[in-house]
């Protein structure tokens with residue numbers, strides 16, 4: 001029996017990244033002569049990686065985008081975002097203590113994000129968190145990304161875990177759907193970036209603070225899980 005694996009989403013779950021994502025997105029908006037996006041916009045723009053975020057922001061401001069323009073804007077975003085790291089981004093309250101508790105109980109940890117793998121690693125390195133995780137996979141690590149269930153299942157494989165002994169924690173519809181698609185129990189957090197309440201995606205449980213995340217909760221969700229198929 002492998003040890004339980006606790007898989008975290010990154011943006012809006014592990015780390016409060018929206019202020020820095022927004023600053024770099026608005027840098028790209030400036031370069032294209034477009035109005036800035038607001039924090040409220042971010043709850044809808046974030047979720048499918050930076051390129052989709054730019055595309056959605058341009059649509060919001062009625063700016064048509066060719067693939068070439070979008071590629072150039074994405075490059076400009078990456079340079080700006082990476083140069084500013086870690087910026088204002090920091091772990092959510094109680095996260096580090098929760099990671100300590102889970103590790104002390106013999107559980108393993110992983111990250112499954114739609115952020116590009118390179119940016120995810122850079123950010124987690126800056127915050128001295130990389131060594132905590134058995135696997136860190138991004139939206140470009142495989143040929144699928146959340147909400148596809150295989151993004152989670154392949155993250156479990158990379159972490160050396162087993163599909164029936166893992167939980168997923170996330171803030172957005174992509175995380176909860178991916179967990180449901182993978183038949184992995186889903187924990188929703190309400191403090192991230194979602195334009196709809198995380199409850200409305202029907203996670204197995206919602207925790208409003210990382211103080212509630214411990215081995216007993218993870219074990220109870222795994223014990224109650226509904227097997228695939």
Ligand SMILES: O=C(O)COP(=O)(O)O
Nearest residue numbers: 010011047048049113114
């Ligand atoms: O950066 C994004 O768009 C999404 O990232 P997440 O999957 O870590 O929330």
Ligand SMILES: [Mg+2]
Nearest residue numbers: 009011012171
């Ligand atoms: Mg997220």
